[in-house]
Amino acid sequence: MPDAFIKKLSGHGLLSQEDVALLVAACGRPNDIPAGRDLIREGDRPGPLFVILEGWACRYKLLPEGTRQITALLMPGDIFDLHAFVLDRMEHTIATLTSARVAMIPRERLEGLIEARPAITRAFLWTQLVDEDTLRAWLVSLGRRDTLQRVAHLMCELYVRASNIGLAKDGRLDLPLTQIVLGDALGLTSVHVNRVLRKLRMSGIMELTAGSLTIADLDKLVAVAGFDGTYLHRRLRRAA
Amino acid sequence: MPDAFIKKLSGHGLLSQEDVALLVAACGRPNDIPAGRDLIREGDRPGPLFVILEGWACRYKLLPEGTRQITALLMPGDIFDLHAFVLDRMEHTIATLTSARVAMIPRERLEGLIEARPAITRAFLWTQLVDEDTLRAWLVSLGRRDTLQRVAHLMCELYVRASNIGLAKDGRLDLPLTQIVLGDALGLTSVHVNRVLRKLRMSGIMELTAGSLTIADLDKLVAVAGFDGTYLHRRLRRAA
């Protein structure tokens, strides 16, 4: 059932089938959550570990001026929040962007697994480090890429990540994110996101309409973005 | 000798004196390294763990256009790179910004420690998570703060971090970073960094000259920055 989760976990080859089975078993019954719901709030004491099984979520921080910055987009298979283990307070909020199905692994259960299964510890460290590399790639985008490169780069990233869990192929991907959300992730206004998307559409590179991304020319998109996906530490799979 | 390192490690109260002693013992003889030297290069296979004992370094990524984005500023006591454990390739370069003294913990040695000492594993995970929160704070700055807030925010962060390892007090801190480096960290041009610093100086909030930061009015600086240092997971200590 939690297909993407398993794909994600086993994709890096760090876990045995047994480990994966243990993890899946540790998840309680999944919760169905509507769009726009906060799962964890800034200032909360860390709780269980969450796994997204379906749908999209994001990690964000609200500023006093009322603007917001999204610091991560989470898709099926993504895990949060390991912080639970060590830190005292959450520094950010996590919310669903679409309706989503989310599983939780209770903290005690997880600690048990980690103690008993070094491979699982290692796999968590791995995802943690990959997430961090992703975060750094975003920082580079916001700091040094213009908005065309920036949008293109994010689309490349999302396409690769979705491909890895079997949610994208042949240049197509369901991407139910509003331009407002994209703007908050990219440090732009939604107005400008709209203009950039138009430019990409006009030049026949890709099109994002009605919650669906269609990449007409992946090579060109990669070139525009200056995308080098090694930070995701996964090959881009050929269409399965 | 590696004073800041010990302060950093024991500061969060996760390690016993014994653990700290083990870690210090694991460091080989420190290396003295001149300014502007790469310690780890993008694409390298991960090697030992580094600890900065003196001086400043940074993590950065070079773009094809020749611009660079610094993704972390490293000061004494800071550790890198845990990536060694799990990832195959380094995604970025680490270089000294000033002459620096750096210790290394060989990989095998570290693995041994981690196996034998759960508290050490936990402490490393802690630093890892704090670094990640810091990275997110930077992302928020680049995405949603104007340049005045951005510069002020970074100064607040550096001041708190330096205070925690005993390198700053009474609003003073040695900060031997060029405006070019600051620009690369903040996603700005050095020209604009210069103008922002002038504005902060003119308004009597802080002054950065000749490698030395003097904060005249910390409250005002914090207010301008919208700084909330909880992401560093340390109280700001009163001057010791």
Added chain:
DNA sequence: CGGCCCCTTGAGCTGGTTCAAGAGATGTGG
């Protein structure tokens, strides 16, 4: 049917960049 989002586009503005030039500072070699 009405209200609420979101998308889309236009027009004008502005924060930060680019380009340029001079002034210290520091280091190096003759």
Added chain:
DNA sequence: CCACATCTCTTGAACCAGCTCAAGGGGCCG
């Protein structure tokens, strides 16, 4: 010990990428 090269800091002037403000249209839900 001076001459020269290199690097950073500083400031001015012009430009432009992305923002703000505004308005209209479409889709979806109650």
